[in-house]
Amino acid sequence: QSALTQPASVSGSPGQSITISCTGTSSDVGAYNFVSWYQQHPGKAPKLMIYDVSNLPSGVSDRFSGSKSGNTASLTISGLQAEDEANYYCFSYTISSTAAVFGGGTKLTVL
């Protein structure tokens, strides 16, 4: 099972919006609404930012939003702030034997 495909890096200026894509297949992203997104700062544990494609966990800023179209899920961050600079990973359940798979990760740089 290959990892979900994410861009290696994205960047944006403070106040701007950015979108990170996560492309899978009809066996994972396209099959279920079980896509989640995680933020990870260097040396820290991951933090859940979005679950079940578009739901916001308690305590997470509403500047973060998620969506899905076909086999591609997306994470959008609006009103970029310096503290958003981190690595972001998508994750999806899959019907394949491996059960679940992460994306390769995207490094977000706030210029």
Added chain:
Amino acid sequence: EVQLLESGGGLVQPGGSLRLSCAASGFTVSSTYVAWVRQAPGKGLEWVSLIYTGGNTRDADSVRGRFTISRDNSKNTVYLQMHSLRAEDTAVYYCARGHTTGTWSFEYWGQGSLVTVSS
């Protein structure tokens, strides 16, 4: 307050075994799903194993047959027993608790335990 504390990591030779523990507080491990996720040095996240509330388990292809996830409700602890370890199993291993209503999403994470497989 929900907390997860991993322990048991360390240096092990190729082919060896190791058992990681994830001691939970603030919730009962049998009330939700708990998973292990690992991260090799400088690399991305990789899902490893998960145990459901009913005790059923799922494993990633890369570890199936070598790793076993289990839990001890009396100790409120989840374990990852690892056998036949390889160099590519070197990673920080995180345990993570499932989201209350989400599916296959992990709301709480431990600080991680480093496993190094090397001779």
